[in-house]
Amino acid sequence: MSGRAVALPRGRTVAVAEAGEGPVIVYLHGIADIHGASFGWLPFHEALVERFALIAPAHPGCAESSEDEAIETVDDLVFHYLELFDALGLGTLKLAGSCIGGWIAAEIAVRHPERVERLALIGPTGLFVPGAPIADVFWETHPADGVSFAGLRALLFGDGESGIAREMFPDLRGDIDREVLRYKLFRFASRIGFSPPYLHDRRLAGRLGRFRAPALAIQGADDRLVPRRHGEVYAEGFGDARLEVVEGAGHSAFAERPGAVAALVADFLAAP
Amino acid sequence: MSGRAVALPRGRTVAVAEAGEGPVIVYLHGIADIHGASFGWLPFHEALVERFALIAPAHPGCAESSEDEAIETVDDLVFHYLELFDALGLGTLKLAGSCIGGWIAAEIAVRHPERVERLALIGPTGLFVPGAPIADVFWETHPADGVSFAGLRALLFGDGESGIAREMFPDLRGDIDREVLRYKLFRFASRIGFSPPYLHDRRLAGRLGRFRAPALAIQGADDRLVPRRHGEVYAEGFGDARLEVVEGAGHSAFAERPGAVAALVADFLAAP
């Protein structure tokens, strides 16, 4: 992995992690993820790196990316990513995203289908589905009794007390740098995703049909943050898509079953 | 001129006026315009029809186009027009617009530059320029003493008491069908342009640089609705653009000096 700062207009910089060779994948991160709860690649990313050139930018305000007060809606964020793709010299690309990164990837795809060759979403937020709201992850970031993140882990993982869950979100106050890393992610997420509650764009579901290239949605069988129906709506809404449900995993399927999810994503994105 | 109703998803229809042969121009109307204050083509359009296949859709809720409660922002409207372009089978196109139609054309261009070959804007609204607000055309649609539209005419024309101005916006209660036509336009305009006051998208100026194909902005020398600075910002902001100021005209230059403005537009859009 190497990291670099990419300059954008208005003095902004984007921290970009890169590794691997081969076809380019741009990967947009979520919470239990690189730039979110982890400073570096997770096993899932390392599996992709074996076959692709993986580019993982940190969202504005996350990790070392500069914060941007001008970003208020996910529409603003789409412009941000167009500028980044231009700065990176990417004409068309294979796009993947997890959690909130999946939402952003979907917004890019329905607005600019001509730039996205294939689209892979893992536990994507972003949709409004009547009667099936995305759970309140913001509320769960308040540690119970000031010390326990059990509630947060339970939302983000199939087994909230698993090793990976406790490693990413330990109780008590962990390393301050990592706490700040996480704070930045939630600050970013609340900027675009706190209202309407939560993490969705009411218009998105009606626009999915604009993306007609192949798409894959992946959801953990025990996702408690994003109801299963959301994965189905994504799969039904895109022009050419399917939903894969991964057993033994919750919202962060790529972290909980990295091998299986990486294989699904890699096989799908590798197709021409 | 022929008119037809084009069907879009969600049961919507768009009234489209068409005439002429040659390269396709899509023209988005404004207030003192076809579908706005006039049921049919004006001399400006007729001059274009001599050289182009002119397609002029009515905005949602205008003329015979169906109203769409889901449209709340200009971003929603961009999706509407993408759907229309798809329904009309237009891949790339030459795009022109006047007044509020110029704003919409600019929003389409900065979001989807790949679809717009050349862009011509006449008295376009849409920009926020600090200290140089677009005038309050909504306020002026309240007839003074219940009968006089002198205030509205003064905003929309260089000479508010000229023949064309008085023909389009006569005092007293004119033909009810035409009053309703105008009401529909203002209803549509207030839907996307009443807040923030008025008729602008605060983000647009910062996005103009995304459109790098040739663009032309035209403004009447005596435009009292849109300050001259707006035309300059458009011309400076696009990648390749110029501003033409038309003497002897106000905001509705295309109606006040149809020959001169049509020649500018036609010569510009005719280039490959």
Add this chain to the structure above:
Amino acid sequence: MHPVQLFHWHFMAYPYLPPDFDERYDTGWVTVPNSLWDRERTDGLYQEYIDQSVEAAELGFDGLVLNEHHQNIYGLMPSPNIVAAALTQRTERAKLVVLGNLLPLHLNPLRVAEEYAMIDSISGGRLIAGFAVGGGPEAYNYNIPSPQARQRFWESIDLIMRTWTEDGPFEHEGPSYPLRYVNIWPKPRQVPHPQVWIPGALSAETMDNVAKRGFDYFLSSRTHGAATRQARERFAEILERNGDAYNPFRMGVLLSVYVGETDAQAKEEAEEGVWYFLKYCLKGHLRRTGRTLTFGPGVPSQSVRSWRAYLENSTAGAPMLGDAEDWEDLESKASIVVGGPATVREKLWDLIEQAEVGNLLIQFHFGNMKDALARKSARLFAEEVAPALRERSADLFARKYPSLADRPAASAAE
């Protein structure tokens, strides 16, 4: 016994405009410069108006009415809830009618649900809750896009009703006001909720929405007896179509009244205030001269169909209430009732008898009317007009609406 309910309505106008106001200023709304506000002279002005309302309650009026306007000289209550709260401390039995809160002017309707619940709780359950969409001036004042306002209005009302009748926390999914945790503290005092009044100007769509929800309708256009009767008939028909039935307390009307000792004295005393009201307060509102922001194509909240109907049934530049040229002209419009007790009694009885409407909301203070006159008029009304209206209306309503006998008298207007 279910007599007509008599309410005292105070608009709280700005009374210190210069005598050349009409020549110098286009309008009394939105852009009327607030440099005209005099901080010294207005010291005590709200208190004078509040005291007039309090005295009305003491005189036995059934309730006090307040409403919301912004950036204007016609009504100085951007928050009528502030004045209603003040009145909770000065009155004990009178209903407090806020007619109404302008819902699209809020970030979300929780705020109104909360404030009304507070006022209802503080007042021991005396609130009548009005909701309104707001007119043209409000659209300009707060830059509210009107085409969306009506949809937001009814979504707001339905959410407010849920906050008052369902236990929280619950989620409201939107579309315009999505909220994850709806769970107001306090709840209103009244069970299941305060009575709801919705103002309307004869639109069938509004009447239908009111009927569907079991609310009461308030006719906000100033009309004479025959027009009010027509409105009642239309509303009654819509109620029946919704499986409900009309009775006089399902509807209210706005009246303007001045009572003097004699007809001549009434006219003499009322004139200054009435003309101030017509020429200044209505400029930009119900007056042809000066921009009329109340309706108009600029910020259209009406459907295209309604607007076409308006155009077809009205005359451009037709004179409105504020265009009255002299006292005779004004009297012929029958919108403002000025006279001695006998005259006022007969005119109001005529309205009640014709229209069979059970809630009369009466403006007693006009423009810059002097405190003593406004009080005297209300007192004469209470003593010499109200008793007869109550007695005769109780008989009339009992005869025409026998089902009223089953309702508790204490809250006839429920």
Add this chain to the structure above:
Amino acid sequence: MHPVQLFHWHFMAYPYLPPDFDERYDTGWVTVPNSLWDRERTDGLYQEYIDQSVEAAELGFDGLVLNEHHQNIYGLMPSPNIVAAALTQRTERAKLVVLGNLLPLHLNPLRVAEEYAMIDSISGGRLIAGFAVGGGPEAYNYNIPSPQARQRFWESIDLIMRTWTEDGPFEHEGPSYPLRYVNIWPKPRQVPHPQVWIPGALSAETMDNVAKRGFDYFLSSRTHGAATRQARERFAEILERNGDAYNPFRMGVLLSVYVGETDAQAKEEAEEGVWYFLKYCLKGHLRRTGRTLTFGPGVPSQSVRSWRAYLENSTAGAPMLGDAEDWEDLESKASIVVGGPATVREKLWDLIEQAEVGNLLIQFHFGNMKDALARKSARLFAEEVAPALRERSADLFARKYPSLADRPAASAAE
């Protein structure tokens, strides 16, 4: 003579929670089910609280303090303006301090400018206008994205100040609250505008924004004398950096006090209410047990730098005020002063002397405290504590801040 200004602060808690509240409910905020609201028992509750405040004004307190909370049991004032309006009709001299209106919860700041202007005008110029950004609970209640809240907050304040000091109509270009016609009616009574207080919790950024605008700073964290002194020193330094100078009336602090006849009696009488306040009202707020929504990473309104500083200077799971285990533990925290007159006098004098702060905002009612006790405590304070504090502080302040001599005594807290 510029003695310390003594304010009576009422939170207006919900006092009828069941005795097993702590076991059964996670929090007293946002999601605490409002099925617990008892419409019968609360009949008269607001009036009891209002009457306590009115009595405080009669006892000579310099002002009455109210604040805004939503969907919670800690403070039943989603609109403190409603209560301030009620108090205008019951008090004549006391300042009315609303601390404060939560600006990001409004569609635009005009509404607050208008309501505060009404209250100031109705009260004859007695308003002290507080503005606050709102904490975690408010973000959840109204779904306000916190990263934007501070920018919107200061834009709101600057626009409100323009509405109060510049003539309208003028345009406000934004960015968050663009409005074409800003032109409020009424204007506030006070010239140039009501005094402004801004609460803060020691953030230098807030102090700097306050100093730049010539406002006064209210320290909202409950601290003891030394910490208050530190805060004052920091604020004084920031004032000087802005070309201004500190005096004791530029700052206020929050205290909680119960005065009984003796130390023992005070403890006995206060205990029930104090524990109710600590264990129920603070659950979800200043209590480790139960979710703490006051701060937290979920809806972060603080800059990343401030959050890092917070993490570096705090301990995860450290006990807060509401975690006090017994009376001794509570006393050692020195946040709630309970005792006979002599004890309270000395503790408060110690604070004043150390901190040189001239505005004491004092909570007298705790949780479910009985009316008679809350009144008695305030009365004992007014009669046996306040006079000595006033006398001694006037001497101290005159000695330490000789420039105060040039200020009119009537409005020492200006």
